[in-house]
Amino acid sequence: MTNPALLKVLLAANGVRVDPLLRGDPTVDRPLGSSAATRLDLVLPDAVRVSAPIVERSPFLLVGNGRGHLVEGETGGATPLRVAVEVTPLPRFLGRRTRSGMPMSRIAAVRGEHLVLSPAAACGFSVHGAPCRFCVEGARSAVDREAAAVEDVVEVVRAAFEERAGSDVYFNSGVFDAEDGGIGFLTPYVEAVRRHFDTLVAVQVHPPRANAWIDHAYAMGVDALSFNLEIFDETAFERHCVGRARYIGRDRYLEALAYAARIFPSGTVWTDLVLGVEPVASTLAGIDALTALGVVPVVSIVRGDHALPPPDELGPVLAGLYRAVRDRGIALGWVRDLALGVSPLEARWFAGDGARLAVAMQHVTRSRLGGAAARTLARFRRRLRVRGTGDPADVARH
């Protein structure tokens, strides 16, 4: 298979079996009972990353060959699949606890270069009994825990960065039932991370009621922002994303995304569109509508009752994703290394386009020097663009 993005989609949707011979392999073994035990983070050819669920039944099998690992499987092609992959070992810090006694794995996970932090108690929609119908993780989240302390989060980030596990921070907020859509909740965490570390910060929140919170997010140091719409079709949205439809509404998602795309740099505002829950034509319409707003759509894959579209429909959707973002002149390189989502740049494999410039730029920004340059540029841009409106304290804060 020469299309690593297709393999990503298939692995994310079907999961992977692990060869029993790999028991005892330190890169593959996961501590029992932890959430990390259910997944394997794999690096596919061309540095495409996927978080594949570990399952009992799947067409794909992870095997060892003495030097590394391979994914084998049947994909319906002439020859059986046999692709060399890299298994990302579980970072050691995830086995540690913070000084307050909180397991670090309860706050953090590592997905590629992203250190994913979830300081909130749980998905707010789940707490209110209205999770998205296709959602597996949110629906299972514990609701009886308190939000992590800022000091704990800083400790976790320090531990991760010392281990070089992730270079960017990605905050997830489960809070939605507030004026600020969770941005206010994340503010002290983001401020603390910016104060202590030189890193890019992405946040995934819900649309706030007032756009001033989006300005606030940019001013406080957020470099990339996501409001996850999940489904574009209005009827399917109301049926599947019960909490989103009831408490926020599809129109507000689109308004907030459009506004954020004007505030944040090109290519740094994104939203997921779940594949298979709505008709393919609707996903394509969503891709067109979102890119017209300057928003980067990400096609995400969920396991469960919703089957992937057939290959003859899947390819055009993902090719359309790449072309729509490219044709609108939206930066392709910022949204990357998503565990369960296909980014527009990964989708180039379906469009048969090398996207050499964008790929080269992404290589540059992945390098240590390029990363430092990107962070400096982001800071400089923010300093130039953000102005206080009267309160000197506000100006001094960023």
Next chain:
Amino acid sequence: MAALEESARGPYRVVVDTRPMWRILAGRTYRPVVLLVGVLLFAALYGMEPRPGLAPAGQKALAVFAICMVYWVTNVVPLMVTSILAMVLLPLTGVLPATETYALFGNEAVFFILGAFILAATLIKCGLSTRIAVTILRRFGHTPRTLLLSLFVMNALLSFFMSEHAVAAMTFPITVEIASVLRLRRLESNYGRALFLAMAWGTQIGGIATLLGGGRAPLAIGMLREATGQSWSFLQWTLAAWPIVAILMVAGWQVIVRCFPIDIASVRDADVVIEEKALRMGRPSVRERAIGLIMLATLAAWMVGGEDFGLASIALGAVVVIFAFGLLGWSDVEPYVNWGVLLMYGGAIALGSAMTHSGASRWIAEMTVSHWAQSPFAVVAIISAFGILLTEAMSHSAVVALLMPVALGIATQFHIDPRLMAPAVALPAGLAFTLPVGTPGNAIAYSSGYLRLRDMLLPGSLMVAIAWGAFNLVATYYWPLIGLRLSAS
């Protein structure tokens, strides 16, 4: 806890500039670039061998003038700070000794302006200026046409005796109230546009009539006195300026009513408001009467004894009398005294004096206007054209500070009476009709929301042309009648 505090406080009060980065960068780097250009220009001229025909002191004065010119024109630092820079650089570069530089700050013009500020504050604070405005409107403003004309004339009249900016600020609320009770629609009502243009133009035209309408004329006279020892009396200035004021009042009225034909039938609602204001004011208080008497006496003294006693002495004498009778407290006056403007004038006068005495202004004149102008009439035409155009984008006083030294240099070269250069610079420099940035009066009128930019641009451009023509006609044909001759006899 921090999270809760932030959340409770609401979002940061910030604005995110979404313009393209190159535009933001250009905007942000403008100031340091201009500051650097000024410094480099200064350093280059300072380090250069003196130009032929220019003494070393003149070359250094030229360097100081160059950096001040860049900063005055671009306004990258407040005008008064540029003046302070001039006062710092003149002794540092050796153009003038420190004692002489700072002594120039004590110029009579500066103290005259200080006195005028305090007297204007007195008029506003005791309510006499508002009473005059309301009385004029109540007496004459019963039809749309007469109300508009009364407003126009009233603003001009008040600007004869007070700073035109103060008059605009004072009459603006009355004008807004009139527009509001007449239910004039913003940006649509011709009458609304006409009212606010009448307010802005009235103050400007009236502001050039006497030495009290603004700081330009005293500044020009101060620079003239420091350079040549000559001066203007209050009456002489008014005598020289009144025909221009008369022409512009007639022209301004015609332009307003022709560009914005009156589109309402009655101003009865406005009558009610004006009547209410008059009733609320009641009879003039003893304080108002006393201040009115002192103002009249001061005016008379300026006209009769201005030359003998000095305009500043009379103004400050009136101030002392007001305070001696307890008609006003110092705290009443302080908010109305623009100390920054006084600093600006002090520095500009010192720089102008240094330019003249070092020969730098003459040298500039030889290098510039002398090449273009062949006669005294052409000189005045060019100087007044520069003044009237620059003042559309620059502070009136900055235009005077910039042009006056050059104009005095040209006067020597063309054997023009240097006294003529004071009105030749100061009168056109007070007439900014087209842009909101030209003068605070325009900005105040524009801020009403009744005027679009094009409502000011098109009629304003016409007025600029008329004003320039009127000035030159008056300078050529009228001034000789009162003993002011352009050409050397």
